[in-house]
Amino acid sequence: MIKRTLFFATPAYLSTKNEQLVVNYSDGQAEKRVPIEDIGMVIMEHQQITITNALLEKLVANKAAVISCNAQHLPVSLLLPLDGHTELNERLRYQLNASKPLMKNLWQQTIEAKIQNQAALLAERGLPNQRLLHLANSVQSGDTRNNEAQAAAYYWQHLFEDFDFTRGQKGTPPNNLLNYGYAILRAIVARALIASGLLPAIGIFHRNKYNAYCLADDIMEPYRPYVDLIVCSLVDSQDDISELTIEIKKELLSVASIDVVIEGKTSPLFVGVSRTTNALFECFAGISRKMLYPHYG
Incomplete structure (x- = not known):
């Protein structure tokens, strides 16, 4: 539910x-x-x-x-709760003992899924995406060639091509909408990680010592295009996006209920994220080596 x-x-x-x-x-x-x-x-x-x-x-x-x-x-x-799962201690040990090769493989799967979803959103909006499809298919273990950054540069250049747009925390609109939407998405992912008995501070790629949500920032990457979709809709329909009005915030909050498809099964994003974090635990525990991320479109 x-x-x-x-x-x-x-x-x-x-x-x-x-x-x-x-x-x-x-x-x-x-x-x-x-x-x-x-x-x-x-x-x-x-x-x-x-x-x-x-x-x-x-x-x-x-x-x-x-x-x-x-x-x-x-x-x-x-x-968030300190003890989100009855097997918290055991699950944290699996997470903390995860090998470097596993971490690199998990990051590879994460970036592949993110770029594929970015490419799908561009295609949905009638924009060229062949460059992104190539980058998604050539991500290496640990993303050593930094395909994520190459994809981001192309993606943002084309997604808001009518703007002189540069993605940044303090940039011009629609950065304000993206920042708000990503903050909500981050909270949804952090909640799901806690419920799966995982520690949001210990990431698979992000390692900033000042960041308490490194793992949330990792796992939310393939979900970002769903926020981008809502922002695109707002840009298309709103005359003024310089201010985060109540109406705009309500639209951004709807990301929790937007439909996502994981392995052919459709569910609200709020539920889909829990499937992803449970799959992550199974990877840490050696039960599986496959992450379950949504497939856009």
Whole structure:
């Protein structure tokens, strides 16, 4: 079942009663309730939101991701459970003892899937993609030739060809939309990793000592084109994308429920990511050597 994403952009008091999240608004709106078992993610954007510790405890126990935003309305923190799986200790040992050849192979599969999905999105939009197809088919173990970077340069040049676009955290729009969408995707992946008994800080490729979500940044790579798809739609339909309006954020949040196809089976992205993280554990444990990533298109 697809879990719900709750987005709070106005002052509210969030508490719990009878295993439900209870919302009371300061402006007199009627009280609202949502079963906690139905919640996958809670995003608190407004600075005047109060949440009780009892509710946080229940959300974490339900493996829901709780995201806080700063005064600029951008995600800045993510609350996740410390023990997301009953076999946590054993699963962490498999992860920490993974061999370098396995890590390189996992990264190769990850980059192949990412570039293939980028190529599919370009094709869907009627844009040339032969260069990406060639790069996807020639990724080596560990991506030693850096096909990912070569693909990114081509991809961004063509995806927003009507813009003088350069992809960057602080670049011009639609970078603001991409950054927000990727932050939500990262939270979804981090939640799934914890639920699979894996440590998000220990990546298969990313190793920045200041990054607590290296593995999430690895695993989300093939899923990025689904955020890109939503951003393309917003660019096509919106006259002004310079500001992240509530309507635009709601569209970006819909990435959790967008359909993805993994091994011929269609499911919401929120569910598909869990299949991917479970496959990752099986690779660490020696049960399998194949990652399960979505196939775009």
